[in-house]
Amino acid sequence: MITASLRAESGTVHVAWPEGLTADYPYLWLRDNCPSGFHPQTQEREFDLLSVPETIAPRNLEIEGETLTISWTNDNHVSRFDTTWLKAHRPGTQRPDPAAVPAEPWRGDLAAASLPRMSADDMLTRDNALLDWLNALKRTGIAMVTELADDQEAGLTAARRIGHLRETNFGLTFNVVSKPNPNNLAYTAHRLPLHTDLANQELPPGFQFLHCLANDAEGGGSLFADGYAIAEDLKAQDREAYDILATTKIPFRFHDRESDIRKHDTVIRLGAGGTVEEIRFNAHLADILDLPAAAMRDFYRAYRAFMALSRQERYIVSFALGSGEMIAFDNRRVLHGRDAFDPATGRRHLHGCYVDRGDLDSRIRVLSRT
Ligand code: OGA
Numbered sequence: 001m002i003t004a005s006l007r008a009e010s011g012t013v014h015v016a017w018p019e020g021l022t023a024d025y026p027y028l029w030l031r032d033n034c035p036s037g038f039h040p041q042t043q044e045r046e047f048d049l050l051s052v053p054e055t056i057a058p059r060n061l062e063i064e065g066e067t068l069t070i071s072w073t074n075d076n077h078v079s080r081f082d083t084t085w086l087k088a089h090r091p092g093t094q095r096p097d098p099a100a101v102p103a104e105p106w107r108g109d110l111a112a113a114s115l116p117r118m119s120a121d122d123m124l125t126r127d128n129a130l131l132d133w134l135n136a137l138k139r140t141g142i143a144m145v146t147e148l149a150d151d152q153e154a155g156l157t158a159a160r161r162i163g164h165l166r167e168t169n170f171g172l173t174f175n176v177v178s179k180p181n182p183n184n185l186a187y188t189a190h191r192l193p194l195h196t197d198l199a200n201q202e203l204p205p206g207f208q209f210l211h212c213l214a215n216d217a218e219g220g221g222s223l224f225a226d227g228y229a230i231a232e233d234l235k236a237q238d239r240e241a242y243d244i245l246a247t248t249k250i251p252f253r254f255h256d257r258e259s260d261i262r263k264h265d266t267v268i269r270l271g272a273g274g275t276v277e278e279i280r281f282n283a284h285l286a287d288i289l290d291l292p293a294a295a296m297r298d299f300y301r302a303y304r305a306f307m308a309l310s311r312q313e314r315y316i317v318s319f320a321l322g323s324g325e326m327i328a329f330d331n332r333r334v335l336h337g338r339d340a341f342d343p344a345t346g347r348r349h350l351h352g353c354y355v356d357r358g359d360l361d362s363r364i365r366v367l368s369r370t
């Protein structure tokens, strides 16, 4: 039998389940989460927390079967809780999250052929296959879509299957071609060393999609490296450099005729548990370093150590994208770059867009419902 009792000294309701599990629910938490306070359709909270005193307390408790009924002293309200719901929401327990897929760092031995991949057709029509592919993309941070139609819409349709496109100063989508008067090194035929895009933004875009429409020029191969793996190895080899990159905010800037977008941030961003959550690394958008002179030596040493690792073959996966392929990668984790190409020898055209991490996570959660 499930039992519930008041613990006035701690201001909690103590619930005990027959299998030995117990939990203590603060009074105000119970009142705040009374099911009657949520809109029946939207399930959003309508209850106004300030409509009750902070010291609200139960007048009476009753357990009948699977229902805990609480009558409250202060506002004469009666709350009914399903004990299974209470068990799932024990204080200190986070809601299970299907999108919390642990990252699995990889190095240069990740074979291009073994990247998670799915056809554009499957992506559009098979929910389960899309969910598997999204989970794989979360784990490795990079995955391929194949057999896209030879038009710019095809890549966008595929990306929109995952989430809303993130518009930036380069537009809702962007064409990576060598063009006259470029406002960005990507729009030249130059080599692009490994980087993350839009490091100058307050929130750099999460996932990047590059749909290859043509790649017939000499050169132009793609390079990728897992920034998480580089950070992990740097931490093991040179803890001081790692700590400097995780704590020193440096300036990033993009500016052209229309915009001047700046952000100071760290190269490595750590989450609450000390895990690496984001890499912000872009030598061409790094603004003039504005640290005090005394801090520069140590910073440069640390920054160069990260940069030097990113050049090591042991981290780099390289392959040429073929037309009809679209590479997707976590732009806040995976560094990408390309070899120089010779526009005189053929056409090279990638069409790109971004979808933020939160949108992709939402798709994983919705697809996981069924
Ligand atoms: C970019 C970029 C890669 C490529 O547009 O930011 O990195 O292969 N392009 O051209």
Ligand code: ZN
Pocket (backbone or CB within 6 Å): 186, 195, 196, 197, 336
């Ligand atoms: Zn880029």
